[in-house]
Amino acid sequence: MxxxxxxxxxxxxxxxxxxxxxxxxxxxxxxxxxxxxxxxxxxxxxxxxxxxxxxxxxxxxxxxxxxxxxxxxTGDFGVSIRTEKPVLELILQKLPVTLQLAAFAMIVALLIGVPAGIISAVRKGTLTDYSINIAALSGLSIPNFWLGILLILFVSVQWQLLPSSGYTSPFENLGQNIRTMIMPAFVLGTGLAGVLMRHTRSAMLGVLRSDYVRTARAKGLNEKTVILRHALRNALVPIITLTTLLFGELLAGAVLTEQIFTIPGFGKLIVDAVFTRDYAVVQGVVLCTAVGFILMNLLADILYIIVNPRLRDAT
Known part of the structure; x- marks a missing residue:
């Protein structure tokens, strides 16, 4: 291994x-x-x-x-032509914001996608299964910018439940920080939830047809125990690797969402740099996001080797 x-x-x-x-x-x-x-x-x-x-x-x-x-x-990414600040300093300022947004979005995706996939697989062919699949396809099809604008219109403008834009550091005001992160995290997380739901459903369907699941049921084990302890444990192997890949995509793909909600992360940084032709910043941000995505792919490979005994034994 x-x-x-x-x-x-x-x-x-x-x-x-x-x-x-x-x-x-x-x-x-x-x-x-x-x-x-x-x-x-x-x-x-x-x-x-x-x-x-x-x-x-x-x-x-x-x-x-x-x-x-x-x-x-050597860690020298150059100096921003527009602000005369080191690019690495700008990246270190914006990276924690994007990482927090990506983490919140991933939590939303996991909380929605994995349970929905399990329920859909267990209730295959029922109205519940069809409804969950329709919801997952809707989450995949709805553009992030459109959903973000709708949330701002209803949740912020009409109902005045959450702030429409901006960002507050968690070190300044943790409650306000969470409030500003809820909507953008939901916008990003719903699309990923559809992906996770489809993969979880597919993995669960394959596991539920396996011999050891049928044996567990034949022994008279509770259905909840069969699903959560026997089926889900093995079905989560590909889900773990998929989660790391999706997190890597979040680091590079939150540009529109950060622009809509005025979040000062990587997305806003690179958009401003492109418009002002600040190429040193563009290079630094793109390189960091690419490296992050590659490292998440590497982490996915390593996790798959660790959690998959068959592949580990084969090596």
Missing amino acids: FELIIRRCLVVIPTLFLVSVIVFGMQKLLPGDPILALAGEDRDPQTIAYLQEKYRLNDPVITQYVSWLGRIM
Whole structure:
């Protein structure tokens, strides 16, 4: 098992290198020139030449990439052209916000998706099963931005139950922090709940047809015990790995939700950076989200090896 985990970790290295090449290369393809924006309306040639020299834009692309990669390896993500702050400092400010939102959304997805999948599998072919499947498909089909706008309209504007936007640090006011996170977490979590429900239902249906479940029922065990202790324990093996992958997607895919609810996380940071052509920030945020997603994939592989005895014994 240890050797297989090491092999999985080694695969991450070339993947990270490829990601760094793509992130750096895509930045070169983005329209606009941040140097012209920094030079002001006059665009004095001496100022432009100074800025190009300062940010080493006159060097060959390969040289720029090697220099950029070397700085990244030491934790230097560059400096924001717009705010003159280190990119790493901006990332460390916004990352906890996105992580909290992703964690809340994952909790919502698990609380809704897993129980719904279990009930749907146990009551296969009934009205309950069909209703849960329709609800899951609705959660997958409804766009996040539309659901977010509806929640703001009804929950915040008409009913005045929760704040419509903004963010409060949990260290300043924990209650207000939770109130501001409920709606965006629900918006993100409902879509993921549909995915988890479908996978949980499929896994449970496969397990409920297995021999050991039939044996447990033949022994006269309580149906609740059969489902929760025997069936669910084995059905959760793929769900654990799926959860880690979905969490990785949340880190990279909460852009629209953060914009709608004005949450100062990664999504808002990268949108503002793109509009202001702050390419150092764009590179840093995209690279961090890509690395996070890759690491979550690695964690999913490791968890699958740990919780699946058959795969562990095969190695």
